[in-house]
Amino acid sequence: MHTIPSRRDMLKGGGALVVSFSLAPQLRAARAQGALAAKPVVLTEVDSFLSIDAKGLVKVYSGKVDLGTGVATALRQIVAEELDVPLASVDLVQGDSMLTPDQGKTWGSLTIQIGGMQLRNAAATAKGALIDEAAKRLGVEKAALRVSDGVVTAGGKRTTYAELIGGKSFALKLDHSKPAQPKDPRDHRIVGKPVPRVDIPDKMMGRFTYIQDFRVPGMLHGRVVRPPALGATLESVDEGSVKNVAGLVQVVREGNFLGVVARSEWGAIKAAEQIKATWSKWEGLPEQEKLFGHVRATKVEKDDITSNVGNTAEAMTQGTRKLAATYDFAIHTHGSIGPSCAVAEFKDGKLTSWSASQATHDLRKQLAEMFGMPVENVRCIYLEGSGCYGRNGHEDAAGDAALLAKAVGRPVRVQWSRADEHGWDPKGPPTLMDLRASLDAAGNVTAWESEFYIPQQTAGSFMVPLTPATLANLPQKGDIAPGNIFQNSAIPYKFANIKTVCHRLESTPFRPSWIRTPGRMQNTYANECFMDELAAAAGADPIEFRLRYLDPNDRRGIEVLERLMALAKWETRRSPQVGGGNIASGRGVSYVKYELARTYVGVVADVEVDRPTGKIRVSRIFMTHDCGQIINPDGLRNQIDGNILQTISRTLIEELKFDRSMVTSLDWASYPILTFPDIPEIVVELINQPNAPPWGAGEPSAAVVPSAISNAVFDATGVRLRSIPYTPDKVKAAMRGGA
Amino acid sequence: MAQRKALNVNGKAVNVTVDDPDMPLLYALRDNLALHGPRFGCGLGQCGACTVHVDGKAVRSCVTPLSRITARQKVVTLEGLGTPQRLHPVQKAFIDTQAAQCGYCINGMIMESAAFLASNRKPTDAEIKKALANNLCRCGTHGRIVAAVKRAAGVA
Numbered sequence: 007m008h009t010i011p012s013r014r015d016m017l018k019g020g021g022a023l024v025v026s027f028s029l030a031p032q033l034r035a036a037r038a039q040g041a042l043a044a045k046p047v048v049l050t051e052v053d054s055f056l057s058i059d060a061k062g063l064v065k066v067y068s069g070k071v072d073l074g075t076g077v078a079t080a081l082r083q084i085v086a087e088e089l090d091v092p093l094a095s096v097d098l099v100q101g102d103s104m105l106t107p108d109q110g111k112t113w114g115s116l117t118i119q120i121g122g123m124q125l126r127n128a129a130a131t132a133k134g135a136l137i138d139e140a141a142k143r144l145g146v147e148k149a150a151l152r153v154s155d156g157v158v159t160a161g162g163k164r165t166t167y168a169e170l171i172g173g174k175s176f177a178l179k180l181d182h183s184k185p186a187q188p189k190d191p192r193d194h195r196i197v198g199k200p201v202p203r204v205d206i207p208d209k210m211m212g213r214f215t216y217i218q219d220f221r222v223p224g225m226l227h228g229r230v231v232r233p234p235a236l237g238a239t240l241e242s243v244d245e246g247s248v249k250n251v252a253g254l255v256q257v258v259r260e261g262n263f264l265g266v267v268a269r270s271e272w273g274a275i276k277a278a279e280q281i282k283a284t285w286s287k288w289e290g291l292p293e294q295e296k297l298f299g300h301v302r303a304t305k306v307e308k309d310d311i312t313s314n315v316g317n318t319a320e321a322m323t324q325g326t327r328k329l330a331a332t333y334d335f336a337i338h339t340h341g342s343i344g345p346s347c348a349v350a351e352f353k354d355g356k357l358t359s360w361s362a363s364q365a366t367h368d369l370r371k372q373l374a375e376m377f378g379m380p381v382e383n384v385r386c387i388y389l390e391g392s393g394c395y396g397r398n399g400h401e402d403a404a405g406d407a408a409l410l411a412k413a414v415g416r417p418v419r420v421q422w423s424r425a426d427e428h429g430w431d432p433k434g435p436p437t438l439m440d441l442r443a444s445l446d447a448a449g450n451v452t453a454w455e456s457e458f459y460i461p462q463q464t465a466g467s468f469m470v471p472l473t474p475a476t477l478a479n480l481p482q483k484g485d486i487a488p489g490n491i492f493q494n495s496a497i498p499y500k501f502a503n504i505k506t507v508c509h510r511l512e513s514t515p516f517r518p519s520w521i522r523t524p525g526r527m528q529n530t531y532a533n534e535c536f537m538d539e540l541a542a543a544a545g546a547d548p549i550e551f552r553l554r555y556l557d558p559n560d561r562r563g564i565e566v567l568e569r570l571m572a573l574a575k576w577e578t579r580r581s582p583q584v585g586g587g588n589i590a591s592g593r594g595v596s597y598v599k600y601e602l603a604r605t606y607v608g609v610v611a612d613v614e615v616d617r618p619t620g621k622i623r624v625s626r627i628f629m630t631h632d633c634g635q636i637i638n639p640d641g642l643r644n645q646i647d648g649n650i651l652q653t654i655s656r657t658l659i660e661e662l663k664f665d666r667s668m669v670t671s672l673d674w675a676s677y678p679i680l681t682f683p684d685i686p687e688i689v690v691e692l693i694n695q696p697n698a699p700p701w702g703a704g705e706p707s708a709a710v711v712p713s714a715i716s717n718a719v720f721d722a723t724g725v726r727l728r729s730i731p732y733t734p735d736k737v738k739a740a741m742r743g744g745a
Numbered sequence: 746m747a748q749r750k751a752l753n754v755n756g757k758a759v760n761v762t763v764d765d766p767d768m769p770l771l772y773a774l775r776d777n778l779a780l781h782g783p784r785f786g787c788g789l790g791q792c793g794a795c796t797v798h799v800d801g802k803a804v805r806s807c808v809t810p811l812s813r814i815t816a817r818q819k820v821v822t823l824e825g826l827g828t829p830q831r832l833h834p835v836q837k838a839f840i841d842t843q844a845a846q847c848g849y850c851i852n853g854m855i856m857e858s859a860a861f862l863a864s865n866r867k868p869t870d871a872e873i874k875k876a877l878a879n880n881l882c883r884c885g886t887h888g889r890i891v892a893a894v895k896r897a898a899g900v901a
Contacts, residue, residue, distance in 0.1 A: 074847025209848035212782025252764030393847030651885030
């Protein structure tokens with residue numbers, strides 16, 4: 007064994023590098039014999055993240071995956087830029103627990119910010135070593151070298167990455183807390199450019215392989231038969247009821263897990279529809295009409311105090327004017343257009359699972375636990391599915407497929423139905439928020455208090471329990487894992503007295519998980535609506551009012567709002583500006599500094615409220631957005647448009663419906679989403695910061711949409727909407743009772 | 746009981762063997778013929794991801810029984826709309842506009858738009874939005890999709 011020199015040793019002299027390069031053929035030979043495990047996946051080695059083959063082609067290994075947002079292109083851009091190679095020579099392997107490093111789940115708007123920067127560090131480190139080696143081989147000073155498209159030149163001398171490293175291992179250490187010096191952003195030719203996405207042509211021609219398209223030899227088709235009530239137990243199954251289904255292979259029953267396996271997909275569908283099973287009655291859900299009473303009455307496990315400045319209890323008694331408001335936010339489903347799907351195969355005591363999991367390293371642990379297998383014997387491979395916007399049903403489908411594959415001894419593909427997806431994906435939990443503030447005689451805020459009623463996070467693992475393991479009574483940790491939903495409960499405004507508290511609830515009615523902008527959306531919604539209520543009470547312009555309380559040193563936040571005023575042609579106003587007529591028009595503003603630490607977003611929403619019908623139409627959205635260094639401005643715009651439109655849908659329309667037993671909104675008719683006729687005009691101004699670190703953009707722009715709409719409706723009608731979704735019935739009721 | 750069914754798909758006469766003549770067309774295309782343009786989204790005709798052309802009309806293949814399709818009818822999927830060398834103008838416009846996020850709904854968007862543009866060559870924004878009103882997109886790519894259809898129609 008050779009000892010791998012540290013990066014510092016590397017930089018001191020080329021000797022160590024030559025040693026590792028000269029040892030590399032051993033590794034290459036090992037891999038050629040099929041010992042793929044030789045490829046490291048730890049975060050601390052360059053070889054975990056990238057390799058360069060004998061043709062100079064770069065292979066990038068990313069634990070973060072493209073969930074339909076375009077990061078597969080952006081991550082390639084980062085590496086191609088740093089290495090000075092053409093984008094087309096960079097290939098990307100995503101989310102394979104055997105080949106890609108565990109960079110954490112693909113969530114929280116961290117793929118570029120964390121995953122991309124780890125890749126940048128790996129590429130910059132590799133480039134440094136390649137340059138050192140080139141200087142030595144060519145016998146010239148490093149400063150005299152030029153690199154272009156993987157070719158290193160100095161005067162008439164020339165070598166290539168392929169010659170320098172081709173097929174060999176780098177054997178270089180990485181320290182992500184002390185990353186290698188990346189390229190000067192002034193020299194960027196690929197990063198910051200609207201490079202077309204690598205996946206789009208195939209997707210437009212029907213040539214892209216989604217997980218739903220993936221097949222393995224000898225594969226059978228499975229479907230799950232979920233209970234008619236969430237907590238029902240399976241009492242009996244009449245296998246004779248599916249005897250006539252052509253191609254049926256097996257009915258699989260394990261505890262309360264019921265599934266069917268057939269030779270054809272249609273056979274599996276028919277068997278699942280036709281099978282007769284008897285389930286116990288279960289009515290453990292709260293009444294939908296009393297949902298938020300139930301949330302308020304749920305036992306509090308602990309309080310997380312997310313900010314505490316001054317003494318609000320005292321200050322609240324001293325203000326001349328007090329305001330209080332309660333907001334609630336409905337339960338939402340992910341609503342992926344393609345229901346969850348997975349393929350699993352047991353072979354020689356090993357399980358291979360193909361799915362669209364956003365965390366294959368975590369799924370691997372969960373499947374190993376579920377089947378009592380050593381984790382080394384489980385391999386989870388990512389294949390892109392339909393957009394998921396968080397932890398939807400893909401991991402559960404992976405468990406379903408594995409359970410069925412084990413039972414029948416053949417590879418099995420499980421495709422969830424629409425009702426499976428709407429009914430059984432984990433949900434964004436219901437959120438209840440109480441806010442109080444006091445103002446002095448001059449309209450200054452003297453105290454701010456808030457309480458957020460949100461489910462607890464029971465473990466640090468953030469692993470949502472797998473429904474098939476739950477139903478089949480197989481081993482797993484019974485975590486409640488809604489994600490980091492406390493974020494943005496604290497506020498970016500500098501009041502003298504602030505106390506923000508998250509009451510972490512013992513339970514929530516449906517298995518929770520994260521859905522785009524989890525917690526940050528709900529919390530920002532309440533905070534920014536209430537900020538608007540305070541501005542109106544103070545008789546102040548809502549943007550001026552926010553600027554009054556932002557940290558004057560936080561220039562980027564201030565710039566986002568100032569540029570928003572110019573973009574939206576904002577005229578100083580006091581809300582409400584109630585107009586007459588059947589259609590009331592108004593505009594509202596909102597602002598977020600994501601997690602109080604990164605991406606800044608400002609938004610103005612223009613709305614029209616149809617008074618007779620109660621229907622809200624969002625006509626225009628203006629947004630300013632600063633997520634630091636932009637990797638791909640076109641991809642970023644696409645993502646922001648998506649956040650805006652999806653969140654308008656969630657704000658105006660979406661609400662999970664249920665009875666005491668089960669979700670009842672099991673299709674698109676009962677859980678409608680925004681459609682083409684209702685989309686607004688969107689105007690986005692990107693604020694690029696080439697010299698700043700890139701921050702996340704997958705979620706922040708969604709955080710501000712609900713409050714901007716609520717504030718615009720108030721501006722138009724004088725009515726405060728505090729319960730999402732803003733359905734026509736709620737709007738009409740509010741107009742009857744309010745203003 | 747397995748039976749053979751003759752179809753005309755993407756300009757070719759093909760046979761598929763199925764157990765159930767009432768199986769939806771979608772599964773014959775995807776599972777028997779390995780065509781991945783048409784996608785399973787809901788199985789209810791609600792989302793449009795499965796859309797194909799039957800004699801030039803946009804049809805929801807997930808709720809169209811195979812028994813209702815004859816060998817004389819021309820079934821065209823996304824794969825048969827254009828070729829990589831000669832893309833259909835709508836496909837080209839969608840690529841040029843980068844009109845996709847996850848892209849799962851895009852089969853339906855392209856197939857619906859191509860059928861729509863064949864009957865309305867110079868549509869307004871409102872007409873495009875109405876034509877696509879029953880095609881669902883969850884990622885929020887609607888604006889780019891409308892822009893792509895306009896580009897394909899030469900009215901952008």
